[in-house]
């Protein structure tokens with residue numbers, strides 16, 4: 001690079017983990033970076049909120065790469081997220097509790113899980129043994145993020161394929177299967193019920209196996225203190241490196257001249273210009289609102305028309321005036337089949353995903369506990385209700401009461417002890433993060449989308465890039481940091497300078 005070349009400027013839309021990470025790497029590599037964020041704080045979906053002395057965490061269950069042995073760990077170090085954080089590793093991923101009171105424990109340790117499955121369903125021994133053996137095989141899968149796909153050579157790709165060869169059998173057996181298909185393979189009715197209900201029916205089984213591997217290896221822990229301090233740590237690294245961040249600054253349009261992105265128009269009418277623009281915000285809004293759909297080719301349009309999303313959810317936080325030490329610690333809590341289904345937003349709800357944060361005392365005042373409950377709901381229903389604010393608020397309240405009442409049989413005395421209830425609807429997710437149809441993790445990771453990567457560049461539009469959960473099905477925090485790093489590697493390559501991860 002020419003040492004006298006002027007510093008190139010960069011605008012990033014969105015201060016979620018993807019946008020913040022891109023900002024950190026960009027500053028490390030000499031790009032003058034400004035982030036515009038519509039909310040009044042950083043984090044996007046990686047967030048938490050305070051209510052009456054309790055902290056309702058809106059995100060983290062497990063952070064992939066929490067162990068120094070994992071390939072993602074150095075990335076978290078580079079963006080400053082992991083330093084000084086204490087992780088805990090649970091023995092249980094989750095439980096499933098049926099109507100009749102039967103429980104399945106999804107252990108994180110594969111040996112324990114296999115023994116438990118065999119005990120519950122000896123008639124499915126062959127299936128169980130193959131499934132667990134294949135999950136163990138996946139432990140040897142390379143998960144290093146490596147070079148951006150856009151910069152990989154033919155040799156890199158061939159090497160990657162060769163590394164996958166030992167896993168071909170695993171891919172053949174399970175690659176095309178989702179959880180509903182897996183559930184149907186069991187002869188045992190209880191395990192059919194379990195795998196049909198623990199996650200989403202169209203969730204890729206292999207994606208679940210990857211999670212099982214990380215948890216088994218203790219490479220994906222829960223960070224004490226939860227989500228927001230992690231986002232704040234990356235924000236602070238970005239600022240220390242000289243990056244600028246502007247809050248309450250919603251981007252309305254991306255300014256384009258001669259098929260080249262040149263800046264952004266903020267909602268307040270202000271125009272900001274830069275050499276490159278990266279959108280780390282919602283994909284649909286970026287493509288169809290900020291760019292008015294002008295740079296969407298047929299294949300991208302088809303994907304946006306047909307690919308499934310993580311469904312919108314109700315997310316209810318509760319402050320409970322007692323310790324709940326009798327509830328086993330768990331990564332994801334319990335999927336509880338309700339004896340009496342409840343009706344919320346005109347839909348019958350027969351399962352609640354209940355998470356008791358008794359393992360993180362920092363989230364509640366001494367002697368008290370935070371619980372969260374989530375379940376899928378209708379985006380359209382809540383969107384319509386939001387137009388009549390009083391009715392919307394009243395229905396939120398009703399939903400919360402119905403949930404607390406429904407939980408009383410499992411947590412006796414809950415109605416009495418709940419002293420804080422906070423209800424987030426799909427409208428809340430949309431208002432605070434802008435995510436399309438309130439999807440809380442972008443595109444659903446199904447057998448069809450699992451290997452899919454959407455383009456980070458758009459045909460015919462120069463100096464514009466997209467990163468984050470809308471570019472890679474399954475989303476998650478690791479996607480954010482990987483994309484943030486990769487996009488700056490791409491910029492450095494284009495600008496003829498070496499990519500660095502040291503502070504300037």
Ligand SMILES: Cc1cc2nc3c(=O)[nH]c(=O)nc-3n(C[C@H](O)[C@H](O)[C@H](O)COP(=O)(O)OP(=O)(O)OC[C@H]3O[C@@H](n4cnc5c(N)ncnc54)[C@H](O)[C@@H]3O)c2cc1C
Nearest residue numbers: 014016017018038044045061062251434468469475476477
């Ligand atoms: C309940 C729950 C549990 C989860 N559990 C985990 C977990 O255990 N592990 C894990 O890895 N992931 C988890 N996730 C997923 C993870 O939170 C997300 O995938 C990740 O945070 C997405 O990051 P992002 O930067 O791509 O997008 P976002 O976080 O959505 O960031 C986008 C940012 O852009 C901003 N923005 C949008 N539009 C505009 C605009 N027009 N102008 C300016 N700014 C704009 C938004 O306000 C937001 O800050 C969970 C999510 C939820 C909701």
